Amino acid sequence: MNRLYYGDCLTILQEMPLKSVDLIYLDPPFNSDRSYNAIYKDETGRPLPDQIEAFNDMWTLDEERERAIRHMPILVREAGIDDDVAQFWKIWMNALRSTQPSLLAYLSYMVERLIWMKGLLKPTGSIYLHCDPTASHYIKIMMDGIFQHGNFKRECIWSNEDSSGFKSRASNWIRGHDVILYYASNAKKTFFEKEYFPLVESTVNRYDKMDSEGRRYKIYKNPDGTERKSYLNQERGRAVSSVWTDVPSFQTVNNTGEYMNYNTQKPVALLERIIKASCPPYGTVLDPFCGCATTIEAAHNLGRKWIGIDIAIHAIKRVAKIRLEQRLNLTDGIDFEIEGVPRDPEGAQDLWNRDKYHFQKWAVEEIDGFVTSRKSGDGGIDGRLYYDLQGYGDLQSMVLEVKGGRNVGINTVRDLRGVLERDTALMAGLIVLHDPGERKRRNFASEMAQAGDLEAYGLHFPRMQMLTVEEIFDGRRFKIPGQARGKNSKAQQNLIDFASSP
Numbered sequence: 001m002n003r004l005y006y007g008d009c010l011t012i013l014q015e016m017p018l019k020s021v022d023l024i025y026l027d028p029p030f031n032s033d034r035s036y037n038a039i040y041k042d043e044t045g046r047p048l049p050d051q052i053e054a055f056n057d058m059w060t061l062d063e064e065r066e067r068a069i070r071h072m073p074i075l076v077r078e079a080g081i082d083d084d085v086a087q088f089w090k091i092w093m094n095a096l097r098s099t100q101p102s103l104l105a106y107l108s109y110m111v112e113r114l115i116w117m118k119g120l121l122k123p124t125g126s127i128y129l130h131c132d133p134t135a136s137h138y139i140k141i142m143m144d145g146i147f148q149h150g151n152f153k154r155e156c157i158w159s160n161e162d163s164s165g166f167k168s169r170a171s172n173w174i175r176g177h178d179v180i181l182y183y184a185s186n187a188k189k190t191f192f193e194k195e196y197f198p199l200v201e202s203t204v205n206r207y208d209k210m211d212s213e214g215r216r217y218k219i220y221k222n223p224d225g226t227e228r229k230s231y232l233n234q235e236r237g238r239a240v241s242s243v244w245t246d247v248p249s250f251q252t253v254n255n256t257g258e259y260m261n262y263n264t265q266k267p268v269a270l271l272e273r274i275i276k277a278s279c280p281p282y283g284t285v286l287d288p289f290c291g292c293a294t295t296i297e298a299a300h301n302l303g304r305k306w307i308g309i310d311i312a313i314h315a316i317k318r319v320a321k322i323r324l325e326q327r328l329n330l331t332d333g334i335d336f337e338i339e340g341v342p343r344d345p346e347g348a349q350d351l352w353n354r355d356k357y358h359f360q361k362w363a364v365e366e367i368d369g370f371v372t373s374r375k376s377g378d379g380g381i382d383g384r385l386y387y388d389l390q391g392y393g394d395l396q397s398m399v400l401e402v403k404g405g406r407n408v409g410i411n412t413v414r415d416l417r418g419v420l421e422r423d424t425a426l427m428a429g430l431i432v433l434h435d436p437g438e439r440k441r442r443n444f445a446s447e448m449a450q451a452g453d454l455e456a457y458g459l460h461f462p463r464m465q466m467l468t469v470e471e472i473f474d475g476r477r478f479k480i481p482g483q484a485r486g487k488n489s490k491a492q493q494n495l496i497d498f499a500s501s502p
């Protein structure tokens, strides 16, 4: 069945059957802080505070990256990468360590994922990696090693120039293209459906003769001097080259109803071109960084099977899922499955057992919070829930602590109260996987009550609150002040609900 996975693609790629995919298209993080910050901002409409986990955090040589780099020789050997290439990488990576450590971190992140992707491709499979000139030449060196230089097919240029004139004051050439690197598993791989544009007028005009049946033709001279008729109605058109100028980006055109407001969203037409060319009918397409599911929509339109993966829950649950249901009329559980997102407390327990960090991330994101960067060391806090509070200046946050273990005691609540006093936050929320039971609940409540209430918009909000995972599944959320935007707005409605709750 077609599947959407929530999680780091590395983990999911490692569990997929080898040689099972016809086409991989990936549009991974590759650019700047700005891009990834913008993902959050545009998805949620909320600004991005410093502490949250932004993807650029990955491009530092932290402990996780160092571990991956240490493990690389084994991975490289297991993937059958040529020894000379491996030697070259070693020297090159050592040089990068002192000159461009963040690039080294990024490349090591990409290499470990690309190696797993290679194992998933069928012998007739293809991979297209979408990036921009900031990293394309570095990635190409790595891809040449992993997929072999002989299997490199094309560097496609997607011209996504912004014709709105918005950037015309830039003091440089306006950045106008992305790079898409195309490799086949095997150099002899066939190309499926070639696309053609209509012939230009000057070419059509060269068919200036007409036969007795009214068909237009021109005459070629063969090397032996004989002549051959070439008919206009047999011309397929002008074959699409590796430079694609006919697919506008959403910066230029976003009024087609296709734009999901996902900052890095690519047009379906771009993906349809790639899929038609490189995935056989009824074949399987994998997008390990699927964002708002553009590849999936294109694969669905063309009758291919698909698998999409994204690490951001809002991409999977709030954008991709909605796109599949509303634009493609697909039904979750019947036409496709979502994996990795707990659907009930047992699923949440299972996630906790498998991956504690992922569980905390899920719990924070499930209630619309932002996960704290592992690197920022934000006072042991697992996340923050942001809200606007008139009269208090900037955006305010509720600090979040997530506990998955069974023995959550009063000290956890006291510690969280300590955090609240040290932090600039006005509120703190505790999420627990297991209901602590009646007696503990009473103790927790009296400790939390000592933190007092926050008064806003004429209402009182407890500064410390607790939610169990079960309550989250029942639709309960922390009560935080929202910016009232109108009588019928959701924020206003929340306030009304809260005001009327006991």
Ligand SMILES: C[S@@+](CC[C@H](N)C(=O)[O-])C[C@H]1O[C@@H](n2cnc3c(N)ncnc32)[C@H](O)[C@@H]1O
Pocket: 007, 008, 009, 010, 027, 028, 029, 039, 055, 262, 264, 265, 266, 267, 288, 289, 290, 291, 292, 293, 294, 295, 309, 310, 311, 312, 315
């Ligand atoms: C450039 S966007 C892809 C946009 C996509 N092509 C579209 O049209 O919507 C990159 C995506 O990769 C996701 N991502 C980042 N790191 C990831 C990882 N390790 N595993 C899976 N997804 C990841 C981000 O959440 C983001 O949605």
